[in-house]
Amino acid sequence: MKKTFVTLDQVKEMNQKYPTPFHLYDEKGIRENVRKLLKAFSWNKGFKEYFAVKATPNPFILKILKEEGCGVDCSSYTELQMSDVCGFSGEDIMFSSNDTPAEDFQLARKLNAIINLDDITHIAFLEKVADIPETVCLRYNPGGDFKINNAIMDTPGEAKYGMTYDQMAEGIKILQTKGVKRFGIHAFLASNTIANEYYPKLARILFETIVRLNKETGAVFSFVNLSGGVGIPYRPEEEPTDIISVGNGVKEAFEEVLVPAGMGDIRIFTEMGRYILGPFGCLVTKVLHEKHIYKDYIGLDACAANLMRPAMYRAYHHITVLGKEDWPLDHKYDVTGGLCENNDKFAIDRMLPKIEIGDYLIIHDTGAHGFAMGYNYNGKLRSAEVLLKEDGSTELIRRAETPKDYFSTFDFTHWFDHIDE
Ligand SMILES: *Cc1c(COP(=O)(O)O)cnc(C)c1O
Numbered sequence: 001m002k003k004t005f006v007t008l009d010q011v012k013e014m015n016q017k018y019p020t021p022f023h024l025y026d027e028k029g030i031r032e033n034v035r036k037l038l039k040a041f042s043w044n045k046g047f048k049e050y051f052a053v054k055a056t057p058n059p060f061i062l063k064i065l066k067e068e069g070c071g072v073d074c075s076s077y078t079e080l081q082m083s084d085v086c087g088f089s090g091e092d093i094m095f096s097s098n099d100t101p102a103e104d105f106q107l108a109r110k111l112n113a114i115i116n117l118d119d120i121t122h123i124a125f126l127e128k129v130a131d132i133p134e135t136v137c138l139r140y141n142p143g144g145d146f147k148i149n150n151a152i153m154d155t156p157g158e159a160k161y162g163m164t165y166d167q168m169a170e171g172i173k174i175l176q177t178k179g180v181k182r183f184g185i186h187a188f189l190a191s192n193t194i195a196n197e198y199y200p201k202l203a204r205i206l207f208e209t210i211v212r213l214n215k216e217t218g219a220v221f222s223f224v225n226l227s228g229g230v231g232i233p234y235r236p237e238e239e240p241t242d243i244i245s246v247g248n249g250v251k252e253a254f255e256e257v258l259v260p261a262g263m264g265d266i267r268i269f270t271e272m273g274r275y276i277l278g279p280f281g282c283l284v285t286k287v288l289h290e291k292h293i294y295k296d297y298i299g300l301d302a303c304a305a306n307l308m309r310p311a312m313y314r315a316y317h318h319i320t321v322l323g324k325e326d327w328p329l330d331h332k333y334d335v336t337g338g339l340c341e342n343n344d345k346f347a348i349d350r351m352l353p354k355i356e357i358g359d360y361l362i363i364h365d366t367g368a369h370g371f372a373m374g375y376n377y378n379g380k381l382r383s384a385e386v387l388l389k390e391d392g393s394t395e396l397i398r399r400a401e402t403p404k405d406y407f408s409t410f411d412f413t414h415w416f417d418h419i420d421e
Contacts, residue, residue, distance in 0.1 A: 001236060002236045002318045002320070002364055004282065004320050004322070004362045004364070005026040005029060005280070005282070005388070006024065006282075006284075006322075006362070006388065007322070008322040008323040008360060010388075010392075011284055011322055011360050011362075012360075014284070014386065014394055015284075015286075015360075017394070017396075018384055018386055018394075018396065019384075019400065020284055020285050020286040020301050020302070020360070021283055021284060021285040021286070021300070021301050021302035021306055021383045022283075022284050022383045022384040022385065022386050022400070023281055023282070023283055023284075023306075023366055023367075023370060023371045023383060023384070023385045023386070024281065024282055024283075024284050024385075024386050024387075024388055024394075025056075025061060025277075025280055025281045025367060025385065025386070025387050025388065025397070026280040026281070026367075026388050027064060027387055027388060027389050027390050028388075028390045029279065029280040030061070030064060030065070030276070030277060030280045030367075031064065031068055031390070033275075033276060033279075033280065034049065034065065034068040034069075034070060034276060035068065036243055036244075037049055037243055037270075037272070037275075037276070038068075038069060039244070039247075040243040040244045040246060040247030040248075041247045041250070041268060041270075042247075043247070043251050044250075044251070044254070044267065044268045045265075045267070046223070046265075046266075046267030046268070047267065047268050047269070047270075048069075048070075048071055048267065048269050048270075049069075049070045049071070049269075049270045049271075049272060049276070050070065050071040050072055050073040050092075050093075050094040050225075050269060050270070050271045051065045051070045051071070051072050051073065051271070051272065051273065051276055051277075052073045052228050052271050052272065052273030053072050053073060053074050053075075053079040053082065053083060053273075054075060054076075054079065054273065054369075054372060055228075055273025055274060055276075055277055055278075055368035055369050055372060056273065056277045056281070056367060056368055056370075056371070056372060057078075057079060057082060057372055058371075058385055058397055058398055059082055059085060059086050060385075060387060060395070060397035060398075061277070061387075061397070062082065062083065062086040062088075063086050063087075065276070066086060066087060066088065066092075070276075071088060071091070071092035071093060071094065072086075072088050072092065072093055072094070073093075073094045073095075073096050073228075073271035073273075074093060074094070074095050074096070074097075074108075074113070075095070075096055075097040075098070076097065076104060077101070077103055077104045077107055080093070080095065080104070080107045080108060080111060080113070081107070083111075084111055089111055089112060089113075090111070090112040090113070091112075091114055093108070093111055093112075093113035093114065094113065094114050094116060094137070094225065094269070094271060095108040095113040095114065095115050095116060096116040096118075096137075096139070096186060096225075096227070096271060097116075097118065098118040098119075098139075098160065098161055099118075100118070100122065100125075102125075102129035102130075105125070105126050105129050105130050106129060106130050108130075109130040109131065109133065112133075114133075114135060114137055114184065115133060115136060115137065116137040116138070116139055116184070116186050116225070117136060117137065117138055117139060117163075117171070118139045118161060118162060118163070119139075119162075119163055119167075120163050120167040120168075120170060120171045120174075123171055123174055123175060123178075127178065132175065132178045132179065132180060133180070134179065134180060134181045134182065135180070135181070135182040135183070135184065135222065136175055136180050136182075136183060136184070137183070137184035137185065137186050137223070137225060138163065138168050138171060138172070138183065138184070138185055138186070139161060139162040139163065139186045139187065139188075140162050140163065140165070140168060140185055140186065140187045140206065140209060141156050141159060141161055141162030141163060141164065141187065142156055142165070142187070142189070142205060142209075143156055143157040143164065144156060144157045145157065146189040146190050146201075148193075148195050148197045148198065148201055149197070153189075153190040153193055153195070153198070154189060154190035154191060154193075156187075156189050161188065162186075162187060162188075165209065168185075168209075168213060169213060169216055169217055172213060172217045172219045173217055176217070176218075176219065181220065182220055182221070182222040183210075183213075183219045183220065183221050183222070184221065184222060184223040184224065184225055184269070185206050185209060185210050185213075185221065185223075185224055185225065186224075186225035186227055187202060187205070187206055187225075187226075187227060188227035188228060188229055188271075189202055189205075189229070190202075190229050191228075191229050191231075192229070192231035192232070192274060193229055193230065193231045194230075194231040194232070194233060194238055194239065194240070194241055196241060196242050196245045196246050196249065197249065198229060198230060198231075198246075199226050199230065199246050199249065199250050199270075200246065200249030200250050200252065200253050202226055202229075203224065203226060203249075203250045203253045203254065203268075204253040204256075204257060206224045206226070207224065207253055207254065207257035207258050207263075207266075208257055210224065210258075210263070210266075211257060211258070211261045211263065214261070214263070221263065221266060222266065222267060223266060223267040223268070223269050224266055224267070224268055224269065225269040225270070225271065226250070226268065226269065226270050226271075227270070227271045228270070228271045228272050228273050228274065228275075230243075230246070230270075230272055230274065230275040231274065231275070232274055232275060232278040232279050232365060233279075234315065234316050234317060234318065234364075234365050235316050235318070236318060241275065243275075250268065254266075254268075273368045273369065274368040274369065276368070277367035277368040278365050278366075278367045278368040278369075279364075279365050279367060280367045281365070281366045281367025281368070281370055281371075282362050282363060282364050282365070282366055282367070283302055283306060283307050283362070283363040283366045283370065283383075284360065284361075284362060285300045285301055285302035285306075285360070285361050285362075285363065286300065286301050286358065286359070286360055286361070287299070287300060287301075287355055287356065287357050287358060287359045287360075287361065288300060288301050288338075288357065289357065290355065290356075290357060295334055295349075296331065296332065296333050296334070297333065297334050297335075297336055298333045298334070298335045298336065298352075298355050298361075299336050299337075299338065300335065300336065300337055300338075300346065300361060302337055302346075302363070302383070303336075303337025303338050303339045303344050303378075303380055304337050304339055304341065304343070304344040304377075305337070305339065305374055305375050305376065305377055305378070305380035305381075305382070306337070306370075306371070306374055306380075306382070306383050307346070307363060307366055307370050307371075307373075307374075308373040308374070308375065309369060309370070309373065310345060310346050310347070311341070311343040311344055311345070312373070317346060317347070317363050317364055317365055317366065318363075318364040318365065319335060319346065319347055319350060319352060319361055319362065319363055319364070320361070320362045320364065321352060321353050321355055321359055321360075321361055322359070322360040322361070322362060323359075323360070324353040324354075324355075324359070327353035327354070328353065329351040329352055329353060330351070330353070330354070331351070331352055331353065331354050331355065332349055332350070332351055332352075333347070333349075333350055333352055333355065334347065334348050334349065334350075335347040335350060335352075335361070338378075338380075339377060339378050339380065340378055341377070341378075346363055371383070371385055371398075376401075376406060379406060381400060381401035381402065381403070381405070381406060382400065382401040383400050383401075384396060384398055384399055384400040385397045385398040403416075403419050404416070404419055404420060407419060
């Protein structure tokens with residue numbers, strides 16, 4: 001059974017200050033989870049987690065992660081700006097972008113971020129728009145299918161990211177002539193994998209690749225960036241990732257491949273988003289309507305604009321009706337939002353307790369790629385984000401959008417001046 005990290009009484013009290021819907025984050029859970037990750041990789045002296053900002057772009061969250069020793073992984077101009085504001089700089093920022101605009105590279109260089117090049121052509125582009133730093137990371141795409149125990153986990157051959165082995169070898173030779181002294185390698189080969197073997201398998205591929213590149217080009221590698229992709233159990237029957245076992249699996253590959261090659265001082269980096277934050281955020285919503293036609297519908301005050309994953313990927317998000325945790329799951333509902341889009345459903349044919357108007361529903365596991373993927377379709381406004389602190393108090397860490405925010409990009413007219421809330 002999946003548990004919520006808040007109770008009905010806590011939510012009722014919060015609702016007096018913050019209107020639903022809102023995303024709620026669990027500070028204690030976040031901090032404990034990061035500490036577990038650091039422990040799992042403590043065998044590697046230079047280990048660092050670069051939190052993928054795109055998963056939860058909130059400066060209050062980033063500051064918590066900074067206190068726990070994380071860096072940040074950015075992919076755009078505004079993510080770089082947010083990270084800068086939060087006090088990240090230099091080697092605490094990984095810039096893993098693709099199809100990158102000139103201004104983004106320029107800001108990344110200004111902040112002295114580590115630049116992860118997505119393509120061989122970006123070498124000349126970076127040199128033209130900024131300059132080439134002494135340390136450069138290259139994003140690898142081995143093509144084909146990515147398999148674990150013969151099961152296809154994802155298809156890198158269909159992915160737009162990274163470069164081929166030959167391009168990496170050629171790129172390194174070019175970069176060496178441009179004064180690059182140290183290299184890193186990065187790859188993201190499968191998304192949301194709860195198999196504990198994902199990182200160890202990926203690590204082995206990257207370790208073998210840098211040993212080969214080192215032999216061929218003489219390039220000195222200083223880190224291997226395993227990127228993100230470690231999954232979480234969205235469904236109640238799924239097992240959570242055993243991060244200690246993941247760390248040990250990477251260690252085994254490290255000792256088998258890198259240590260004998262004399263590369264035992266390589267640093268391991270990760271860029272997790274989902275694994276770090278996913279389970280420690282939820283969407284708190286209230287039931288507005290119920291409707292009975294050919295099916296039974298529960299209409300919430302939240303919609304896909306607050307959480308896009310179910311509509312976009314048909315992703316499963318567990319739902320708890322607060323206060324009815326022990327009731328029998330004897331009603332079958334479609335749980336919907338109010339967009340004029342029939343895919344705006346948080347759940348389809350979900351067995352839940354009998355629901356009434358005014359009930360509070362918790363939509364689980366929205367801490368990563370939740371609020372962040374929000375949008376304004378149908379003129380829906382983005383919700384607030386609230387932090388449940390370690391002492392049980394709450395803090396507003398982003399206010400909800402108002403109509404004035406929505407109309408703010410027409411501020412060169414006077415048409416909306418009379419709208420103030
Ligand atoms: C999205 C992304 C991540 C984070 O992915 P998760 O699935 O949240 O772990 C890390 N690195 C890069 C380059 C990404 O694009």
